Amino acid sequence: MYKYSVIEIRNLEPLKIGAIGRQSKYSEPSTDYIPGSTIRGAIIAQLIKSGLFNDESKNDFLLGMECYNAYPYAEGHLYLPIPMHLRVDKHEWRKIKKTMNNDGEITLADLFEVESKIGESKIKNYPEYSFVTEENGCLRGIKIAKEYRLHHSTTKNRLNEDAEKNNKENDNSRERENLFRYQAISVGQVFRGIIKYNLKIEEQMRDLFKEKRIIYLGGSKGSGYGKSEMECLSESLTDFEEVKKTLGIKLDLKDNDEKKNEENEKNEKEIKELVITCLSDCIFRDKYGQPIGELPECYFKKVTNKKAELKNKFVKTGCTEGYNTTWKARYPKETTLKAGSTLKYTFSEALNSDELKKLKEYLEEKLIGSRTQDGYGWLMVNVNYPKKMFIKEKRVTVNFNNGSNIDLDSILSEDERRATFNVLLNGMGEAKKRWLNMLCFRYFENAGNENYIDNSDERFYISDKLNTSQLKNMEDIVDKWLNCDNQEQKKLIDSEEIKFNRSYYRIDEYVSVAGQNFYQVMEYLCGRKPNNEMLESFAEKKLNTQQGKLFYFDKENKERNKEFIADLLKHGLYIKRRGGI
Numbered sequence: 001m002y003k004y005s006v007i008e009i010r011n012l013e014p015l016k017i018g019a020i021g022r023q024s025k026y027s028e029p030s031t032d033y034i035p036g037s038t039i040r041g042a043i044i045a046q047l048i049k050s051g052l053f054n055d056e057s058k059n060d061f062l063l064g065m066e067c068y069n070a071y072p073y074a075e076g077h078l079y080l081p082i083p084m085h086l087r088v089d090k091h092e093w094r095k096i097k098k099t100m101n102n103d104g105e106i107t108l109a110d111l112f113e114v115e116s117k118i119g120e121s122k123i124k125n126y127p128e129y130s131f132v133t134e135e136n137g138c139l140r141g142i143k144i145a146k147e148y149r150l151h152h153s154t155t156k157n158r159l160n161e162d163a164e165k166n167n168k169e170n171d172n173s174r175e176r177e178n179l180f181r182y183q184a185i186s187v188g189q190v191f192r193g194i195i196k197y198n199l200k201i202e203e204q205m206r207d208l209f210k211e212k213r214i215i216y217l218g219g220s221k222g223s224g225y226g227k228s229e230m231e232c233l234s235e236s237l238t239d240f241e242e243v244k245k246t247l248g249i250k251l252d253l254k255d256n257d258e259k260k261n262e263e264n265e266k267n268e269k270e271i272k273e274l275v276i277t278c279l280s281d282c283i284f285r286d287k288y289g290q291p292i293g294e295l296p297e298c299y300f301k302k303v304t305n306k307k308a309e310l311k312n313k314f315v316k317t318g319c320t321e322g323y324n325t326t327w328k329a330r331y332p333k334e335t336t337l338k339a340g341s342t343l344k345y346t347f348s349e350a351l352n353s354d355e356l357k358k359l360k361e362y363l364e365e366k367l368i369g370s371r372t373q374d375g376y377g378w379l380m381v382n383v384n385y386p387k388k389m390f391i392k393e394k395r396v397t398v399n400f401n402n403g404s405n406i407d408l409d410s411i412l413s414e415d416e417r418r419a420t421f422n423v424l425l426n427g428m429g430e431a432k433k434r435w436l437n438m439l440c441f442r443y444f445e446n447a448g449n450e451n452y453i454d455n456s457d458e459r460f461y462i463s464d465k466l467n468t469s470q471l472k473n474m475e476d477i478v479d480k481w482l483n484c485d486n487q488e489q490k491k492l493i494d495s496e497e498i499k500f501n502r503s504y505y506r507i508d509e510y511v512s513v514a515g516q517n518f519y520q521v522m523e524y525l526c527g528r529k530p531n532n533e534m535l536e537s538f539a540e541k542k543l544n545t546q547q548g549k550l551f552y553f554d555k556e557n558k559e560r561n562k563e564f565i566a567d568l569l570k571h572g573l574y575i576k577r578r579g580g581i
Contacts (some may be wrong), residue, residue, distance in 0.1 A: 003198075004196050004237075005197065005236070008073065008191070010229045013224055013228070014147060016030065016184045016226050020379065030183040033144075037067070038218060043208070044061065045215070046215060065205075067373070072131055073145055077248050077394075080279055081101070082289070105138055108139070112312060115527055119578065128393075133251065142393055144189060145185070182225075205235070209232030240361070272346055273347075274381060279378040293370070316338040321333075323376070364381060415555070431551075437571055460514075470502075482567070505517065516532065524562070539561035539565050545562055552564055
């Protein structure tokens, strides 16, 4: 017998939880959620601190507690990984986003339904959002706020035993001075997850969750990362449908009348197909212990005693990650099915409504496969996903400890406060620079992300084919524009000193800001073509954020748009020239 507790986590400091388990190009991307293994480690640390985890009880916790992944939560909705069988046409996405000002809807293609036409269909792109929920009969996506922080490690000399004996320095043990950056989840994000535990440790879990707790999650906890607040929203639940309601899962929950109607329909028409969605990464093995890319047949036979055959699947594989601080080593890597993978099965004999209900409960109410203690193996069965998706994502407002939000619009509307902010901004040059660097890194990394819809009107791209001299030429031109007055800026495009006849200035594949090449950007900045809607829209989207409003609050709309694009372009060219990404 198991019970469930639903927990909510709000991070009070940035969360550094690596997505690939290693640093690449002096950086490490972050996850968009909190893995179950991370939550499990934090809970065990709290149990140790409370004196509940000792030599006698540790096996009860290690074997009797499973921690699900905690996913983004906002305004009553839990956002779950988007299934991989739902696709969009990226050209249609761009068209709707541009013409309907992001408020439109797009029709989704279910590749299970059009699988015979996949080769002909153009609807094969992944949606832009990794996490979705149901809202008013449509899917709504969400983007997790992230930030980059620059860190500096100094030179250290470490001596091995032989070197110590000989009083000699081992050159191989020298750590070079290095600049590197971490990507982290920004402060104030909210996540919800499940803790499942057996009755033997129920009393200890009640003691643990009787009040809010400060926990530390992820890496670099001593460097300003990881501090979070954990609260138990409900404990000792036994009905998994109630667990899903408390979590805020909207995709699979229906009114009682709707459920009765569906059950009546199923009684009349028995079910022969089953679609399984992986809500977390899953590790499945066959009877010989070998990793496989599907749910083993034994799980179906155990409940229905009927043979199931894999008809089709849309999956992505990955590897497990993780670091054990006690061992000071990474976990061995194992092959996984990534969250969002979908598997479609057909049964040789049809399932009646009772068999379907038992199978659904069996697969959903427990984690399936290996490493379930760390949150692997969370499944949902026959989810009725909407056929449409909102183009506009959910905007997350960052809440602070006092429960209030910063409203920059009202603050900056008062002249006295504007003057104060003007003084403060003079000392915030480094913060503005970090923000621009973060935007550049994010744009450049998205350009290589296969799941990212390449919206040219929202893209900032600089090719690796440009050499240092070419990058420096363009950087100097933008820098000169930034240091000119208005009259000189207008004359810059026709300057005899600067000749815009070089081919790489006019080719989108080399430099592209919102679909405009370098020369087109300069025409806009210099006022030759001031009404460039694509560049205006690109700038306004970023300047309507909290950081954008703050760093450019003292400029008129037209001027701040131009200055932002020039600043961003200059930083991007500098980063590329210095080999930053």
